[in-house]
Amino acid sequence: MAKESVKARDRKRRNLVAKYAAKRAALKEQGNYMALDKLPKNASPVRLRNRCNITGRARGYIRKFGVSRLVFRKWALEGKLPGIQKASW
Known part of the structure; x- marks a missing residue:
């Protein structure tokens, strides 16, 4: 967990990007x-990093789900994501 x-720094950057x-x-x-x-350096969208909405983890981010x-x-194992199931063959 981050x-x-x-x-907080990531939230601040996202707000600046939206503002400018x-x-x-x-x-x-x-x-x-x-x-x-x-303009402020943090107003550039290049400085944003995709982070998990729950834990703040930057690596292993799945864009479609935002986590x-x-x-x-x-x-997925708890069944909280509809249409997702563990693969078995």
């Missing part, structure tokens, strides 16, 4: 890279 500070999205798009369209450079492989496996 530290709370890492989760329109402004970044307008500046890029104009080609005004000097003004774009003056890590560990949480996905747990939920």
Whole structure:
């Protein structure tokens, strides 16, 4: 499980990206890279990292469900994900 500070930092970055999205798009369209450079670094969507919504784990993230492989496996075995079942052949 990720530290709370890492989760908070990620939330802060996501808020900044959302706040400056329109402004970044307008500046890029104009080609005004000097003004774009003056925006906060964390306002760039490249700095975001996909994290599990439950644990905050960054690796083993399953995009379709928004959780890590560990949480996905747990939920799948508990039957909490409709249409998902353990493979056997």
